[in-house]
Amino acid sequence: MSDDGSKRPSFIRRSRYGILGESYQILRVVQFMTLITIIGLTANFVAKIVDDNTSPPALLISILALVCLAALYLIILAILFWDQKVTYTWALAFDSVILAGLLIIAVIAGKPLSYVKCNDIGGSGDASAFASTLASFLNTVSGKVIYTDFIAASKQICNEMKAIWGLVIASCIFFAFTVLTGVILFFFSRRAKKGEPLGP
Numbered sequence: 001m002s003d004d005g006s007k008r009p010s011f012i013r014r015s016r017y018g019i020l021g022e023s024y025q026i027l028r029v030v031q032f033m034t035l036i037t038i039i040g041l042t043a044n045f046v047a048k049i050v051d052d053n054t055s056p057p058a059l060l061i062s063i064l065a066l067v068c069l070a071a072l073y074l075i076i077l078a079i080l081f082w083d084q085k086v087t088y089t090w091a092l093a094f095d096s097v098i099l100a101g102l103l104i105i106a107v108i109a110g111k112p113l114s115y116v117k118c119n120d121i122g123g124s125g126d127a128s129a130f131a132s133t134l135a136s137f138l139n140t141v142s143g144k145v146i147y148t149d150f151i152a153a154s155k156q157i158c159n160e161m162k163a164i165w166g167l168v169i170a171s172c173i174f175f176a177f178t179v180l181t182g183v184i185l186f187f188f189s190r191r192a193k194k195g196e197p198l199g200p
Helices: 018-051 056-083 086-114 127-138 147-151 155-193
Strands: none
Touching: 018 056, 018 155, 056 086, 056 147, 056 155, 086 147, 086 155, 147 155
């Protein structure tokens, strides 16, 4: 039973820090959903490029690696928080590291993307078709797809890369929120341990 007398599923816990704690938990779910979407879009590009025996851009690999680690971290964090095995200090530290990585990726990915107008790009080929064409020029040199050429290969690729970039920026905002909220909750938890009131 919840405080208002209504039944609450046993797997749902109400935060003792009110709306701030509830927002913190909701943002974790939103973060995870956003990361899963980024993984799906990025993995699709990487898989098609690799199928053509070509090395994908290092930036795509970096995005995929960081986002996969961040998603794994959120799963582990949810389990540890549920069992009350971790403090806000550790979550705050890891959130800050992930936020820094996402910001770096957002800047690197966005510098060329911000200058590309997808509607001005002709053709609608997918990543696989582009990789096959580009590989014939690059295999003798390095066998790698250049990121700046990749994003301008077709309108579809450009739009999808901008979608990934937008989701990375959204993830930056979500993690920035949990960092700021984590700082406040950390001080709340310290005051609660000392027996001090949490508010007026």
